[in-house]
Amino acid sequence: MIMPRQPRLDAPGTLHHVIGRGIEGTKIFRNEGDKRDFLSRVAELCQAGFWVVYAWALMDTHFHLLVRTGNYPLAKSMRKILTGYVVNFNRRHKRYGHLFQNRYKSIVCEDDPYLWELTRYIHLNPVRGGIIQDMRGLSKYPWAGHSALMGKVEREWQDVDTVLGYFGRRKSVAIGKYEDFIREGVSWGRRPELGGGGLIRSLGGWAQVVSLRRKGIKTAHDDRILGSGEFVEGLLSESDRRERETLRLRGKVQDLGLLARRVGKGEGVGEWELRSGGRREKVSRARRLFCQVAVGRMGYPAAEVARFLGVTTSAVVRAVHSESHPDIEKYL
Numbered sequence: 001m002i003m004p005r006q007p008r009l010d011a012p013g014t015l016h017h018v019i020g021r022g023i024e025g026t027k028i029f030r031n032e033g034d035k036r037d038f039l040s041r042v043a044e045l046c047q048a049g050f051w052v053v054y055a056w057a058l059m060d061t062h063f064h065l066l067v068r069t070g071n072y073p074l075a076k077s078m079r080k081i082l083t084g085y086v087v088n089f090n091r092r093h094k095r096y097g098h099l100f101q102n103r104y105k106s107i108v109c110e111d112d113p114y115l116w117e118l119t120r121y122i123h124l125n126p127v128r129g130g131i132i133q134d135m136r137g138l139s140k141y142p143w144a145g146h147s148a149l150m151g152k153v154e155r156e157w158q159d160v161d162t163v164l165g166y167f168g169r170r171k172s173v174a175i176g177k178y179e180d181f182i183r184e185g186v187s188w189g190r191r192p193e194l195g196g197g198g199l200i201r202s203l204g205g206w207a208q209v210v211s212l213r214r215k216g217i218k219t220a221h222d223d224r225i226l227g228s229g230e231f232v233e234g235l236l237s238e239s240d241r242r243e244r245e246t247l248r249l250r251g252k253v254q255d256l257g258l259l260a261r262r263v264g265k266g267e268g269v270g271e272w273e274l275r276s277g278g279r280r281e282k283v284s285r286a287r288r289l290f291c292q293v294a295v296g297r298m299g300y301p302a303a304e305v306a307r308f309l310g311v312t313t314s315a316v317v318r319a320v321h322s323e324s325h326p327d328i329e330k331y332l
Contacts, residue, residue, distance in 0.1 A: 033092065054145070276310070
């Protein structure tokens with residue numbers, strides 16, 4: 001029996017380990033131009049405040065990113081990166097069709113201790129993959145975030161202060177301790193506890209699972225999460241609360257037509273005007289409110305709302321992420 005895919009977990013401020021792979025082992029980076037293109041898209045999201053990136057590595061057939069999301073959901077950020085990248089990649093290499101596997105993997109991570117553990121795991125990928133032979137080569141390697149943390153390559157969009165802050169207040173001392181920390185992991189090889197599934201992933205390794213079982217302790221786990229039982233429980237509880245709120249709002253407002261009539265009446269515009277694409281200031285305000293309730297609070301897909309309103313999906317997304325309408329609580 002094939003189980004349905006679980007929804008992604010996300011909220012502002014969530015730490016994610018994101019892994020994307022080429023379909024059937026396809027090379028997603030064929031040359032340095034490809035890598036520069038991909039990184040420019042990552043940098044754009046960071047500079048816009050949608051992401052904070054702590055660690056990353058680009059391999060021939062896959063990539064790793066350790067990111068913290070802002071108010072812009074991870075799924076939309078990844079769609080923005082991957083869609084544009086694939087279009088340019090196919091044009092550059094005169095190919096057609098899909099490039100990435102259908103669904104990238106994203107694991108929600110507890111900060112302590114996984115932010116720095118995953119930084120080490122991700123930055124050692126070029127060594128494990130045989131691309132780089134030693135730590136000296138890794139410190140200068142431009143296609144992983146380690147070189148920026150070592151101060152060898154300038155990446156203004158990468159947050160190096162947070163990671164180095166774990167290793168000391170003085171930057172020179174912190175860099176040395178960070179390098180020792182990374183070197184310590186070279187001999188460890190692959191670490192399935194950081195990428196496995198279920199209980200093992202949630203607790204960060206089989207040893208922790210065995211220890212708790214011996215003590216007769218049961219703990220929450222989820223294969224989308226890397227963190228302690230308390231962290232898992234809190235995250236799932238918050239996710240469940242948001243889902244209930246979405247269902248409550250959808251139950252209260254049966255469909256988009258009813259919401260349009262309510263918003264139109266409350267804001268003094270006709271439903272036909274709301275759906276006409278008109279740009280009169282009063283109509284634009286009402287449409288922004290409609291989008292923020294329908295997409296932001298009720299969970300309707302932006303594309304569905306765009307079709308209903310007769311506008312582009314990008315226009316709906318801009319409305320959702322613009323300044324919150326002051327009267328939004330009246331319609332919840």
